[in-house]
Amino acid sequence: MRDERYTWQQQIFSKDKGIKRPTNFIMLLMLCTVILLGAMATIKISKGQNTVLPYLNQYFDLKKSNTSADIEARKNTSAHSDALPKDSTNESNEEWKLLLVNRNNPVPAGYTVNLVSLSNGHAIDERVYPDLQHMMNDARAAGLSPYICASYRTQEDQIKLFDIDVNKYKAEGHSEEEARAKAANWVAVPGTSEHQLGLAVDIVSSKNQNLDKNQETTPEQxxxxxxxxKYGFILRYPSNKSEITGIGYEPWHYRYVGKEAAEEITKRGVCLEEYLGRD
Structure with a gap:
């Protein structure tokens, strides 16, 4: 009895007779074409959407997922989502260090921070504490007396501080609008202060705690x-960058950005906005 278990190639081709059953060959090609078109139709690629790649990412256990649901979830759960690079999906990337908050970039909605208390009652993001403590200890070992006079602030704290400056300018005869504009040059408008991130500290000399330009001449500064x-901090508001930062010169305000970024920012002589290429 003849063996009927031919492969589809054997049924179509023969060494002796060339192509066999041309009708079957044409039908096979048509079938393959239909299958290919059907597969292509299921792949929907549009701006900001890719329905295939996420499944491949999950299959190969990649860290990044681009499904619409995942993107929306990250926006709702991440306090830093609006200010981080597109490829950043979690804090292991350490992009939180470069979160930009200024007059054009308010603190992201729902932002939260895990704080650690300092010895003088102030507080800072717990991830910053080791480097801050190291810096303060080394400064003291050098015979200096640095003093942290401001650190993390709540929205309510920032409002109170801003209103004090507004009232000061109003007492000088300025209108409400003028007073607010002048206050904003020295105190960040509530919701746009780095102090609300827990990543910034105001450090002065314990022998001179005045927040003025003379602070820059103290040995501590x-x-x-x-x-x-060297400890991951930068002088956030240099004297020659006020037009970019929107804040006047503050030779006491230090912002944590991580050691790598801090070194580059300092050596290049740029501010955080210039380093990030944003305003």
Missing amino acids: IWLMENSY
């Missing part, structure tokens, strides 16, 4: 301006 980058 001279040391901090020269060494803070």
Whole structure:
């Protein structure tokens, strides 16, 4: 009895007779074409949407997922989602260090921070604490007396601080609008202050706690301006960057950005906005 278990190639081709059953061959090609078109039709690629790649990512256990549901979930759960690079999906990327908050970029809605208390009653993001403590200890070992006079602030704290400056300018005869504009040059408008991130500290000399330009001449500030980058901090509001940062010169305000970024920012002589390429 003849063996009927031919492969589809054997049924179509023969060494002796060339192509066999041309009708079957044409039908097979048509069938393959239909299958291919059907598969292509299921792949929907549109702006901001890819319904195939996410499943491949999950299959190969990749860290990034681009499904619409995942993107929406990250927006709703991540306090940093609006300010981070597109590829950042979790804090293991350490992009939280470069979260930009200024007059054009308010604190993201729902932002939360895990705080650690400092010895003088202030508080800071717990991830920053080791480097901050190291910096303060080294400054003291150098015979200096640095003092943290401001750190994390709540929205309510920022409102109170801003209103104090507004009332001061109003007492000088300025209108409400003028007073608010002037206050904003020195105190961040509530919701746009880095202090609300828990990543910024105001450090002064314990012998001179005045928040004015003279602060830059204290030994503590001279040391901090020269060494803070080694611990991941930058002088956030330099004297020549006010037009970019929107805040006047503050030779006491230090912002944590991580050691790598701090070193580059300091060596290049740029502010955070310039480093990130954003305003």
